[in-house]
Amino acid sequence: MWIMLCKVAILVLLAKGVFGVEPEEVKVVRGETPTLHTGVKDYRKIFWRNGHNVNIADCQVQKDDSTLCSSHRDGLQIDRQTGSLTFMNISDKLGGHYKLQIFSNSFEKSTKEFNVSVFDPLPFPTIYVSENSSCSQCVLQCSANVTQATLSWYKGNHFLSSIHISDPNNSISLPLKGNYEDINEYRCVVNNSISNQTKHLSRSEVCRPCAETGLKPVYIVLICLVIAVIGFLGTAGAVIYCSKGRRQQTGTDYSHVTKTEEQSPGESAETSSSGDSL
Numbered sequence: 429m430w431i432m433l434c435k436v437a438i439l440v441l442l443a444k445g446v447f448g449v450e451p452e453e454v455k456v457v458r459g460e461t462p463t464l465h466t467g468v469k470d471y472r473k474i475f476w477r478n479g480h481n482v483n484i485a486d487c488q489v490q491k492d493d494s495t496l497c498s499s500h501r502d503g504l505q506i507d508r509q510t511g512s513l514t515f516m517n518i519s520d521k522l523g524g525h526y527k528l529q530i531f532s533n534s535f536e537k538s539t540k541e542f543n544v545s546v547f548d549p550l551p552f553p554t555i556y557v558s559e560n561s562s563c564s565q566c567v568l569q570c571s572a573n574v575t576q577a578t579l580s581w582y583k584g585n586h587f588l589s590s591i592h593i594s595d596p597n598n599s600i601s602l603p604l605k606g607n608y609e610d611i612n613e614y615r616c617v618v619n620n621s622i623s624n625q626t627k628h629l630s631r632s633e634v635c636r637p638c639a640e641t642g643l644k645p646v647y648i649v650l651i652c653l654v655i656a657v658i659g660f661l662g663t664a665g666a667v668i669y670c671s672k673g674r675r676q677q678t679g680t681d682y683s684h685v686t687k688t689e690e691q692s693p694g695e696s697a698e699t700s701s702s703g704d705s706l
Contacts, residue, residue, distance in 0.1 A: 434640050451525070451541040455622045456518055458547050463514040464526060464542050472531045474511035479525035487511045518650045545621075548574050553616045553627045557634055558603060566608055566635035570616035570627070571601035583612055646651045 456462040466474065485506045487497040497506045503522060505514045511530070512617040515522050523546035530538045550573055557566040572579055579602045580590035593600040604614065610631045617626045 451543045454542055454544045456515075456544065456546055457502065457551065457622065458519060458546050459517055459549065461514060461516055462544070464517060464528070464544075465511050466511045466528060466530060466540070468532075469510055470510055470533060472533050472535060473504075473529075474531070475529040476513050477527045477529070481527070485513055502546055515544075517548055518544075520544065547576060547620050547622060550574060550577060550618055550620065550623050550625045552625045553618045555616055555627055555629055555684040560603070560634075563637070564607070566606055566610075566631065568604045568606070568614075568631070568634065570603055570604065572625075574600065574618060574620075577618050580619070580645070582615045582617065583652045606631055606635075608635050610635075 435624065452464075452652075454462060454464065471487070472489050474487045475483055478484050483500045485497075485499040486503050487495055487506055488506065489495050495508050497511075499506050503516045503518070506512070506515055507514070511528075513526070513528075523544050526542045527546060527595045528540040528542070530540075532538070535622050551574060553570050553572045555568055555570050558569040559566045570579060570581065578590055578592045579600045581588040581602060581604050587602065589602060591600055591602045600618075603614070608631075613628065614632055615626050615628045617624055619625070
């Protein structure tokens with residue numbers, strides 16, 4: 429029984445840190461300049477170690493009461509007065525666990541621990557109409573080129589859906605389906621544990637109904653009327669042309685007959701005498 433209780437106590441202590449030291453969570457955005465504070469002003473020695481228990485920075489008060497400080501890694505700066513550690517333009521590689529050891533002037537030892545989490549700067553999400561849209565349904569796609577974040581859709585203040593990703597090699601996207609008559613306001617939010625970015629829109633701003641295929645009935649009727657009128661005019665023109673041609677041909681034949689009948693008397697006489705001589 430006592431052995432079991434001891435094991436539970438040890439597990440609790442380990443969960444809170446060695447000997448009851450609970451790590452302080454520090455969350456920063458890549459490129460910022462965070463500082464891990466010691467919380468002291470007077471000390472004899474200060475040592476900073478990373479998660480591999482490697483000394484990365486320290487300060488020590490010399491015999492002449494001067495303070496000698498040094499950092500053993502690029503991008504780190506230690507404050508001479510307090511021993512606080514500052515990360516200059518922090519990168520993903522500097523995230524992790526850090527341990528601080530402080531020796532007071534009376535050589536008492538105290539420790540502090542920090543968990544530093546480095547997040548990517550959050551971009552504004554991008555919204556576009558998906559290729560999966562149809563004439564009856566508009567599918568909006570919200571995406572963000574970020575590695576550790578949550579992407580969410582909201583209708584006003586009402587939560588609709590979300591997706592989370594922590595893969596450093598991928599971006600995230602989230603679809604939203606709806607009809608073209610929807611005029612509600614929507615927003616897409618990308619967030620992590622320290623910041624968020626929001627894109628607002630109305631569906632009518634980006635969703636456009638499909639263009640109508642074929643002609644409207646009214647246009648079809650008008651085209652038919654135009655064709656009928658053209659056909660009628662063409663037929664009428666053909667009839668008129670043919671009638672005129674017949675009249676001209678008939679007039680020519682009558683004139684020929686008239687001219688034949690109206691030959692001169694001399695010509696008739698000559699014809700008669702020729703007949704008599706025969």
